[in-house]
Amino acid sequence: MDQNQNGNRGPGRIDPEFLAYPLRGLADAALTRAAQLGASHSDFRAERIRGQQIGLSDGNLETVFDSDDLGLAVRVVVDGTWGFASAVDLTPEAAAQAAAEAVDVARVAAAINSEPIELADEPAHGDVTWLSAYEVDPFGISVGEKIELLADWSGRLLAADGVNHVDASLLQVKECKFYTDGATTAAQQRVRLHPSLTAVAVGPDGRFETMRTLAPPAGRGYEYLTGTGWDFNSELAEIPGLLAAKLAAPSVDAGHYDLVIDPSNLFLTIHESIGHATELDRALGYEAAYAGTSFATFDKLGKLQYGSPIMHVTGDRTAEHGLATIGYDDEGVAGQSWDLISGGVLAGYQLDRRMAALKDLGRSNGCAFGDSPSHMPIQRMANVSLQPAVGGPSTQELIGGVTDGIYIVGDKSWSIDMQRYNFQFTGQRFFRIKNGQLAGQLRDVAYQATTTDFWNSMEAVGGPETYVLGGAFNCGKGQPGQVAPVSHGCPSVVMRGIRILNTAQEAGA
C-alpha cells in the first residue's frame, strides 16, 4: 500500500473499524456479479461517514447528535447506460445484490437513454492509501469536553454588555472511503470541522443585529479549536464591541461604491460566480433543470474575458486543509491542480471522467464525488481559489487606496441566478471607508452585480499575507440532492463601482 505524501501528518491510519470490514471481498462480489450480468464498466465504493453535531443556545445544551452512515455502492455501465444501486449491509450477498440491482436500473433506464456513456482514461494507480492533514481525531475527544469548550466560549460572549443571546455549534465529520474499479483501489480518510458562534443583540426598540465568528470550516482535527489554524480567543474578545457598533451603525445609503472585500466574504462570491460557473456539466446543460447552466459556455473556453487581467483562479483537490482535498476521487482519478481563469480569461473547467470524454479533453481532473454510499457520484466542485499577487499589498494598503467605499467582512446571505450572471450577497460587518481610512460600521448592506462586470472591476489583489482559505460544508447540487464540502482561498481585493442596496428599503421600509 502506498502512503500518499499529501497530508500524511494525521494519526497515520485509517479507522480500523472501517478497514475491518471485508472491503475487498465485498468489491469482488459486486464487480464479479456486475460482469456476469453484462456490465462493461463497474466500480465499487464502501463508505463510513461519522458525524457529530453539537449545538448550544445561550450556553445551554440544545443539540447533540452522533451519526454513523455506513454502506456500499455499485455503479455500472450496461449497453452504454448508467445503473447505480446501494446497500446498507456490508455483506458479500448485499454487494452482489446491489450489483444486480444496478444492472436492472440500467436496463429500465435504457428506454430514455440516447447518449452512450464513455469514460476518459485514467492511469491505474494500484493499491493506494490517503489521509487528510490533521493532528487530533475529533471523535477521540469526549462530548463533554467539547460542550464545555463551547459553553465557555458562549459564556464569554454572554458576559459582555449588549449581547442578549449566543448560538454555538460544532459540526464534525470523519469520512472513510474504499473505492475500486479493478485498476485503482483506494482507501482514504479525511476529517473536517466547522465551529461557529453567533452573538445576538436586541435593542430596546425591537431592532436586532447578529455577528458570527469568521473562523472558516477546515480540513483539520480538534487542534483547530485549541490554537492551531485560528485564534478563537482574540476573535471572541472582539465580537461584543463589533456587535454593539453594528447595532448603533447608520443605515447605508444605496448607490455605487468602491469595495474592499475581505477573504471571509469573497470566498463565497468565488464559490457562486466562479466555482459553479466553471463546472463543465453545468456549462453543457446537464444541470439545466435544477442547479442551472453557466454563462461560461464551452465555446468561450480560451476567449471569455471573465475578469480583469490580474485575475488568476485555480481549481485543485490538493490544498492542505482544503475541504475538497482528497487523494483520489470517486472514479479513481488522482487529485490535481489546474487553471480555471488565467490573465482574466476562461482557461479550464472542472471535470469528471464522463465530462472529460464528452469534449475530448483528455484526462479528468478528478472532480467526481458522491456524498454518501446512497448517491451516485457526479461532478462536484474542487477547491476553487483566487491567487494572491506575489509581493502584493496588505488589506490595510488596499483600504488606503479607496477614497469613498465600504470594507466588507464575513459572509451571510447569498443568491445567484441559474446561469451565474446576477448575484446578491450580504456580510457580517460593513465598514465605511473615507479617504483611505475606516470610519465606523454601516448596516443594511447588500451588494449586487453581474459576474463578469464584477470581476472585470477588480482593480487590485492583495498579497499572500492576506490569503485565507474559506469554505463551506454544504454546497448543494444534483438530484437527488447531494452536499459537498469545498474550500476557496483568496486574498483581499479592491472592486470599483459596485451597486450597494439598502436592505431595509428593499423590504419596503
Next chain:
Amino acid sequence: MSGQFQSAQSPPALSPQDAVERALQVAKSDDCLVIADESSSANLRWAGNTLTTNGVSRSRQLTVIAISRGHDGARVGVVSRAGVTDDQIPDIVAEAEHEAAEGPTAEDAQPLVTSAAGAADGDWDQLPAATEIGVFAHFAQELGGAFATAASSGRKLYGFAEHDLTSTYLGSSTGLRLRHDQPTGRLELNAKSADMAKSAWAGISTPDFKNVDVSSLEADLAQRLGWADRSVELPADRYETLLPPTALADLLIYMYWSAGAKDALDGRTVFSKPGGGTRIGERLSGLPLSLHSDPAAPGLKAAPFVIAHASSRDSSVFDNGLSKGHTDWIANGTLAALTQTRYTAHLSGEPVTPAIDNLIMDVPDPAGSLADLVGKTGRGLLLTCLWYIREVDPQTLLLTGLTRDGVYLIENGEVTAAVNNFRFNESPVGMLSRITEVGATTPTLPREWGDYFTRAAMPPVRVEGFNMSSVSQAS
C-alpha cells in the same frame, strides 16, 4: 401501509421492530427512546431528451436517545447508526448512555409521552414498506414518448423523478410503539427551446406515480414555450404580479420555517413583538387568509405524531410520539400560532403546536383558477416559479431570489409576451398585506424547496407591488 408497494424482498437480518425492542431491553438509563427508520428510494434524471443519472438505494438507521434524570434536570445522549446488527445494539445504547452521563442538562427536558392520541397509519408488526425502480416502469415508457415528441418539435426535456418510502418505528421506555409510513414522490419536467433561450417548468408531487400524465405536462410546457415567441424587456420595478401556487408555496414555506416560537420569544425574528413576546394575534392580511397544516390532509398525509431524532431550536426529543392535529398558523388573516415544542409552549404560555410536514393556504371564497386571475389582469406579470431563495434580513424576513423558467407579461387579460427574468427582494410576511386576490387552492410542488418539502396546497395570488430589484440576464 397502503398496499401499493411491495414489502422489502428479503427481510433484514434484524427487523426494525426487533431492533427497537432489543435497544429498549438493554437500556439502563432512566428513560429511553428508539427510532428505527427504513428507507428505500428510486430515481431517474434526464437532460436534453436523454437519461443522465439514476439509482436505487436503501438505508436503515437506528437512533437511540438515552435520558438520564437527576435532581438538577435531564441529560440526553443521542447516537444514530446505519446498518446496525443485533450484536451492535448494546454498544450503541451504551454509547448514548455515556453521552447522556457526561453532558449538561437539556433545557427542553420534559416527561416522555406515554400515549399518543394520533393513530399511526400502519401496524407495528408489519414489515417495512419499500419502493424500487419498477415504480417508474410505466412512467419511463411515457417519458421516452415525450422525449420523442419534444425532439421532433425542436424542444429539449430536462427533469427528475424520485420516489421514496420511509417506514419509521418509534418505541419508548414509557410504552410507545408507533409506526408511520411516508411515501414521497415528485416529478419535475423542464422544457427548453433548442437554443436554450426559452424555458418552461412544471412539477407535481405524487405518492405513487400512478396517475402521472407526462404527455399532458409536456403539452402544457410546449404552450408556455409558445408564449415566449414574442418577448419584451422590462426594467426592475415594483409590479402587479400573479404568483402561481408553486411560487407562493416557496415563499410561505420559508416563512413557516422561520416561525419558531423560541426565536420569536428571544426577540430575533419577524414574529417577535418589540419589547417582548410574539406577534400572535396580529393581523397580517386584510383578506380572510388561512394558512394551516394537517397530518390527515387528503393527498398530503404526513406523520401524525412527533418524530424528532435530535433536539433543535424548533423540535425536542422529549416530544417524540406527541400527537399532531390540524393547526392554524394564520386564521382569517391573523397570526394564530408559531411552531412550538412543549418546552417553548411552557415559555410562551401558548398551546403546543409542533411543526407538521405539509402546508396549505386557502380562503373561503376563492377567485377562480390562475387562468381566471390572468383574465382579470389589466397589466401585470405572471411568474412560473422562484429560485435560489435566501434570507437577507431576519428582522423583516426579507428574502431574495430569482424568477425562473418563464416570466410573462399580461395585458388586457391575456398573456402577450415573455419577459426577462428578475432578482426579487420581498418579505413573505410583508407581502401578505399586499395580496389583493386569491384563487382556488390546488396541490403544488414547491420548486425551490422540493428537496425538503413536497406536501403543499396553495392558491394563485395577485400581489400589488412585488419588488423586482434588478434584471437577471439568465434565461
